[in-house]
Amino acid sequence: MKNILKYMSLAFVGGIIFASCEKSRPVVYTGENFVAFEDTLLSIPESSAKEDANGETQAIPSIATIRINRGSGDISKDLVVSYSVKAKYVTTDTLGNEVILGDVPEGNFYLSSPGAVTIKAGEGFAFITVTVVDNDQTDGNKKLTFTIESTSDASFTIGYPGPDKKAKSMVLYIEDDDCPLDINDFVGTLKVEDVAIVSTPLEHSYLVTSTQVSPNSISILGLFDPVTRYPSPTPCPAPVVLVFNTATKDVIFSPTTQTAYYRSGGCPATTNPRVVYPDPAVPNKFNTCQKLFTLNYYVRNPSASGPFDFVYSTVSKP
Structure with missing residues (x-):
């Protein structure tokens, strides 16, 4: 599956909202500045169903939206978040019925490249959008690992505050929905x-x-x-x-x-x-x-x- 992924970084208007018992006095976040993924595991099929103008169901490439949050008491400036992508294929050993992970050379089955997304001023999150290129090949499931590498503001830590730095990385599985020839x-x-x-x-x-x-x-x-x-x-x-x-x-x-x-x-x-x-x-x-x-x-x-x-x-x- 060549060039299976196209990456687009889109920022959406939004913010992190904190509730308080006193409705007129919202709580302001005063903890450590950080950026982290909203989810650490997502799974999507290679294709999705959509009705056209005539009411006919057609298969279209699936789209995954990966959210990156920022925690900060000051969101008045843009924050650029850089991330890397590592691609692997997932196959099944038919003899041992075991899942095997194998590295795939860049550019062979994936377009695996680093990227960046901007969390706009006044916003608390942004999205990485992954569009799957649907094909007719029975080539197995795919595993993509996204990792936050750095931010444009050195005061932000990567992952949730704490020794484990959770949600620094996330995994996206793309499930091959093609059927092998029998x-x-x-x-x-x-x-x-x-x-x-x-x-x-x-x-x-x-x-x-x-x-x-x-x-x-x-x-x-x-x-x-x-x-x-x-x-x-x-x-x-x-x-x-x-x-x-x-x-x-x-x-x-x-x-x-x-x-x-x-x-x-x-x-x-x-x-x-x-x-x-x-x-x-x-x-x-x-x-x-x-x-x-x-x-x-x-x-x-x-x-x-x-x-x-x-x-x-x-x-x-x-």
Whole structure:
């Protein structure tokens, strides 16, 4: 996950308010000047849900707001708080089922760099805003450690007053919400819902059988004939091999052009074949969380100059 984080430091109007039994006489803070994080542990998912103008739910990058407070009897001046960020990934050892922390080189999976936030005059706190860059990779949870390093006023101590200097640092966990490819989700009996673009568009739903070829590929038998609409399965089907590219989420025909069925002759037939091949303008994609993939392809006679039909399909387990 490259450049997963963007950092923005935003100051919000606010202040530390102290209550008193005498409403007309607020208590003034007279202790040691300090700056500290409001929370020492936060956790957010990689993406969040939001409705668009049409009422449709869309996934957007999550945003974390990390608050830094200052305790002081005098907040009449700006206070610049400098902080550092250390990034780690969190993986699970599948053999020992243990959590492992590993350092990640800067710039490889994170944009980890020091920063600063300004607590404005008259205000008691400011925020560091972290925007997560959502991706489609199953790359594990992330751990970011923010540490206050210094302030523009040397009279401020870092962390809450006391020997432990608590809340000098805080940890932000980013939870990977992508699902790994499990080829078994696409093996066995699959339901195909398609729309064939012929002289009159036809919608149909039918079942096919798939078998595993490799950890990231399957072979489908029984794609429908969009012209004659033979009962499923097509009388003389041929296997079509599909490869799931986990880096791009593409479903790839391998090879690009394959025979899907035969129109005539005994089975296995050797005459009147029909081949299928993808349209580069309409890529096939798979969703491992929803456990489905799209299959959009042309159908033609190998000896013909052009395709007969185009089929849009969604494939998943029934």
